[in-house]
Amino acid sequence: EAGVTQFPSHSVIEKGQTVTLRCDPISGHDNLYWYRRVMGKEIKFLLHFVKESKQDESGMPNNRFLAERTGGTYSTLKVQPAELEDSGVYFCASSPLRIQGFSGNTIYFGEGSWLTVV
Amino acid sequence: SQQGEEDPQALSIQEGENATMNCSYKTSINNLQWYRQNSGRGLVHLILIRSNEREKHSGRLRVTLDTSKKSSSLLITASRAADTASYFCATDGWGSNYKLTFGKGTLLTVNP
Numbered sequence: 001e002a003g004v005t006q007f008p009s010h011s012v013i014e015k016g017q018t019v020t021l022r023c024d025p026i027s028g029h030d031n032l033y034w035y036r037r038v039m040g041k042e043i044k045f046l047l048h049f050v051k052e053s054k055q056d057e058s059g060m061p062n063n064r065f066l067a068e069r070t071g072g073t074y075s076t077l078k079v080q081p082a083e084l085e086d087s088g089v090y091f092c093a094s095s096p097l098r099i100q101g102f103s104g105n106t107i108y109f110g111e112g113s114w115l116t117v118v
Numbered sequence: 119s120q121q122g123e124e125d126p127q128a129l130s131i132q133e134g135e136n137a138t139m140n141c142s143y144k145t146s147i148n149n150l151q152w153y154r155q156n157s158g159r160g161l162v163h164l165i166l167i168r169s170n171e172r173e174k175h176s177g178r179l180r181v182t183l184d185t186s187k188k189s190s191s192l193l194i195t196a197s198r199a200a201d202t203a204s205y206f207c208a209t210d211g212w213g214s215n216y217k218l219t220f221g222k223g224t225l226l227t228v229n230p
Contacts, residue, residue, distance in 0.1 A: 006160075031216060043161075043206065043220040056217065091161060095216070105149060105210065107218060111160035 002026070004110035006092050012116045018080040021113045023092030025074070031095040032075050033107065034067060035059075038088035046090075049075060050097070082117045089114045124207055124221040132229050137194045139224040141207035142187075148210050150183055151218070152192050156203045164192075164205075197228045 005024045025032045034046040047057035051072035069075040089112040152164040167174045167183045180193040208218040
């Protein structure tokens with residue numbers, strides 16, 4: 001079974017350009033998350049989809065970031081226009097819907113999309 | 119300290135030795151998970167321990183959880199050079215169990 005896959009794995013763009021990151025979750029996982037780690041900082045939550053609906057986007061840093069998950073399958077995260085401080089690694093993760101009464105919730109991460117803004 | 123803060127920040131040991139990393143957190147949790155990240159790679163899930171569990175094993179990994187002290191430890195026994203990586207703990211809380219809060223991680227170097 002394929003894990004969480006992300007594309008591109010690495011991207012170098014100029015300040016002011018646009019970049020779109022794609023994430024394919026594990027098949028059947030309705031929960032999809034985006035996290036990011038900028039240089040020297042902790043891995044931070046960005047947002048969470050349940051199927052195609054945004055459940056929580058409280059971690060999105062500003063309106064230059066737009067995430068979509070049309071059809072409830074893959075997701076895209078667009079940064080427009082990119083700024084220098086957006087450089088870092090963007091992780092996508094997925095998990096199945098929780099079974100009521102079951103408290104475990106393993107979240108599986110992809111390899112990350114490493115973004116460098118110059 | 120940050121929620122899910124690991125210590126030490128860096129640990130260097132010889133192959134065959136055991137490595138112990140600690141994680142402290144501040145608020146009540148639902149689950150605590152440990153992840154590994156090899157240099158330039160993604161996050162690999164190692165183990166999940168629930169708030170009502172005290173110890174869990176997986177191969178050479180042993181995780182303990184002390185909710186009274188709000189701390190967890192990850193023990194890797196008989197370490198190998200391939201265990202060289204950054205290790206992160208991540209917590210999720212009741213009512214927001216999907217949102218993981220990560221620490222800054224422990225960089226483990228296992229010297230051959």
